[in-house]
Amino acid sequence: MTDMLTPVLTDNWDDERAWTLASYEARGGYAGVDAAFAMEPDAVIEAVKESGLRGRGGAGFPTGMKWGFIPQDNPKPKYLVVNADESEPGTCKDIPLMMASPHTLIEGVIISSYAIRAEHAFIYVRGEVLHVIRRLQRAVQEAYLAGHLGANIHGSGYNLDLVVHAGAGAYICGEETALLEGLEGRRGQPRLRPPFPAVAGLYASPTVINNVESIASVPSIINNGADWFASMGTEKSQGYGIFSLSGHVTNPGQYEAPLGITLRELIDLAGGIRSGHELKFWTPGGSSTPLLTPEHLDTPLDFEAVGAAGSMLGTRALQIFDETTCVVRAVLRWTEFYKHESCGKCTPCREGTWWLVQCLTRLEAGQGTEDDLELVLDQCDNILGRSFCALADGAVSPIASSIKYFREEYLAHLTHGGCPFDPTASALFSVEGATA
Structure with a gap:
C-alpha cells in the first residue's frame, strides 16, 4: 500500500533539523530558484499552467491561470500573498509543512513572485500559531543572509522582500479579501467583488493570493518539469x-x-x-x-x-x-464554530448562523417536532449563496447533508426527548439504519 504515497513536500520532514537552511540546501534546496531565473517570467507561468496545479486551499482554481490574470501593463506594484491562515476545522497540513520545512515555502514564494513580477511578498499566518511564526521568521532571516532574498538574488538582478505577518486570529481571514483587509490593518471582513484581487488587491494593486501548499508545490514543478507533476493524479485533478x-x-x-x-x-x-x-x-x-x-x-x-x-x-x-459519534451533536458543534467566527458583515450569515444554532440546540436536546427539520433546511436554503463570502455556505453544508443521510437519527432525538446515543453500544445508528 505504501507505493501509493508520493512524498514530495513531506519527503524531508523526518530529516535532522529539516527546518534549517543547511538541511534544506543539502537536499538541493533553492536550485529551483536558479532554474526559474533561467526562464522568462511568462515561461514560469506557462510551466505552472501546463502542470495542472490547482489551488490547494479549497477552491481548486488553476494556479497558473490565476497568475496570468495579473495585468502587467498596470504601473502599480504587484504583490504575492500566501494564505497561511489555516483555520478550517480538521485542516492540519499547512502548519506542519511550515514547521518541518519552511524553506520549501520560501523557495516557492521567490519563484512565484518572479513569475508575476512582484518585488514584495507576504506570508499571512494565523496569529495563534506563534511557534510557526517564529520558525518562519527565522527561515526568512536565513534566506536573507544567504542571498536568497533581498536585492539582486543569486546575481539575477531580481529583488524580493518577504514579510511574515501575524494575523489576529480570525477564521474569516482565511477568505482572501478579508485577509487583505487584515493585512492592511483593518478589521477582517470580506470585500465586495469586483474588483477582484488580481486587479485591485493589496493596497489597491494587482495581487495573487495562494495557499501555502500551492506555493510550496511550485519548486518541484520547476525542478522536475510540468509533465512530471501532471503525470500524477487524475485527468483534471493533477499532481x-x-x-x-x-x-x-x-x-x-x-x-x-x-x-x-x-x-x-x-x-x-x-x-x-x-x-x-x-x-x-x-x-x-x-x-x-x-x-x-x-x-x-x-x-x-x-x-x-x-x-x-x-x-x-x-x-x-x-x-x-x-458509530460512537452522534451526528447531531457533531454538526451542532461545527455550527457553533461558524456562528462564533462570522464577521457579522452580512445579514444572512450573521443572523442565519445564530438561528441555526438555536434550532440545532433544540433538536439535539430532543425538543420540537419533525417539522423543525424542514425549518432548519429552509433556513439553510435561505442562507446558501446569499452572503458576501463562503463562510455561510460552509456552515450549512454539514447540516443539510447530515439531515439527508441521518434523518432518522435526528428523529430519534425527538422520540427520546434528548440524545439517545449510547457510546458503549456497538452501533446504535448504523449507516443502513440511519438512511433507511
Missing part, C-alpha cells in the same frame, strides 16, 4: 496533495498521495478504523464540506469525483467518525 486524516483512525496524520486516491486506500494506509469500530461518516475537505458516508469510500478524492458525490474536496481534511 499530489497532502491528505490530513484525523479522528477515529488507528494512525491519524499527514499522507501525501496523488489526487484521486480513495478514502478506503488512505484508511488502509492509516491502519484502519480504530479497533472494534466501523466508519459512520466523514468529511472530505473539513467541516465546511457536505458529509459523506461509507458508500463513498471508493470515490476518487479529486475535485470532480468528490463534487459529483455531492461534496467538495476542499483542503483534503478527512475527519473520520465511527
Whole structure:
C-alpha cells in the first residue's frame, strides 16, 4: 500500500533539523530558484499552467491561470500573498509543512513572485500559531543572509522582500479579501467583488493570493518539469496533495498521495478504523464540506469525483467518525464554530448562523417536532449563496447533508426527548439504519 504515497513536500520532514537552511540546501534546496531565473517570467507561468496545479486551499482554481490574470501593463506594484491562515476545522497540513520545512515555502514564494513580477511578498499566518511564526521568521532571516532574498538574488538582478505577518486570529481571514483587509490593518471582513484581487488587491494593486501548499508545490514543478507533476493524479485533478486524516483512525496524520486516491486506500494506509469500530461518516475537505458516508469510500478524492458525490474536496481534511459519534451533536458543534467566527458583515450569515444554532440546540436536546427539520433546511436554503463570502455556505453544508443521510437519527432525538446515543453500544445508528 505504501507505493501509493508520493512524498514530495513531506519527503524531508523526518530529516535532522529539516527546518534549517543547511538541511534544506543539502537536499538541493533553492536550485529551483536558479532554474526559474533561467526562464522568462511568462515561461514560469506557462510551466505552472501546463502542470495542472490547482489551488490547494479549497477552491481548486488553476494556479497558473490565476497568475496570468495579473495585468502587467498596470504601473502599480504587484504583490504575492500566501494564505497561511489555516483555520478550517480538521485542516492540519499547512502548519506542519511550515514547521518541518519552511524553506520549501520560501523557495516557492521567490519563484512565484518572479513569475508575476512582484518585488514584495507576504506570508499571512494565523496569529495563534506563534511557534510557526517564529520558525518562519527565522527561515526568512536565513534566506536573507544567504542571498536568497533581498536585492539582486543569486546575481539575477531580481529583488524580493518577504514579510511574515501575524494575523489576529480570525477564521474569516482565511477568505482572501478579508485577509487583505487584515493585512492592511483593518478589521477582517470580506470585500465586495469586483474588483477582484488580481486587479485591485493589496493596497489597491494587482495581487495573487495562494495557499501555502500551492506555493510550496511550485519548486518541484520547476525542478522536475510540468509533465512530471501532471503525470500524477487524475485527468483534471493533477499532481499530489497532502491528505490530513484525523479522528477515529488507528494512525491519524499527514499522507501525501496523488489526487484521486480513495478514502478506503488512505484508511488502509492509516491502519484502519480504530479497533472494534466501523466508519459512520466523514468529511472530505473539513467541516465546511457536505458529509459523506461509507458508500463513498471508493470515490476518487479529486475535485470532480468528490463534487459529483455531492461534496467538495476542499483542503483534503478527512475527519473520520465511527458509530460512537452522534451526528447531531457533531454538526451542532461545527455550527457553533461558524456562528462564533462570522464577521457579522452580512445579514444572512450573521443572523442565519445564530438561528441555526438555536434550532440545532433544540433538536439535539430532543425538543420540537419533525417539522423543525424542514425549518432548519429552509433556513439553510435561505442562507446558501446569499452572503458576501463562503463562510455561510460552509456552515450549512454539514447540516443539510447530515439531515439527508441521518434523518432518522435526528428523529430519534425527538422520540427520546434528548440524545439517545449510547457510546458503549456497538452501533446504535448504523449507516443502513440511519438512511433507511
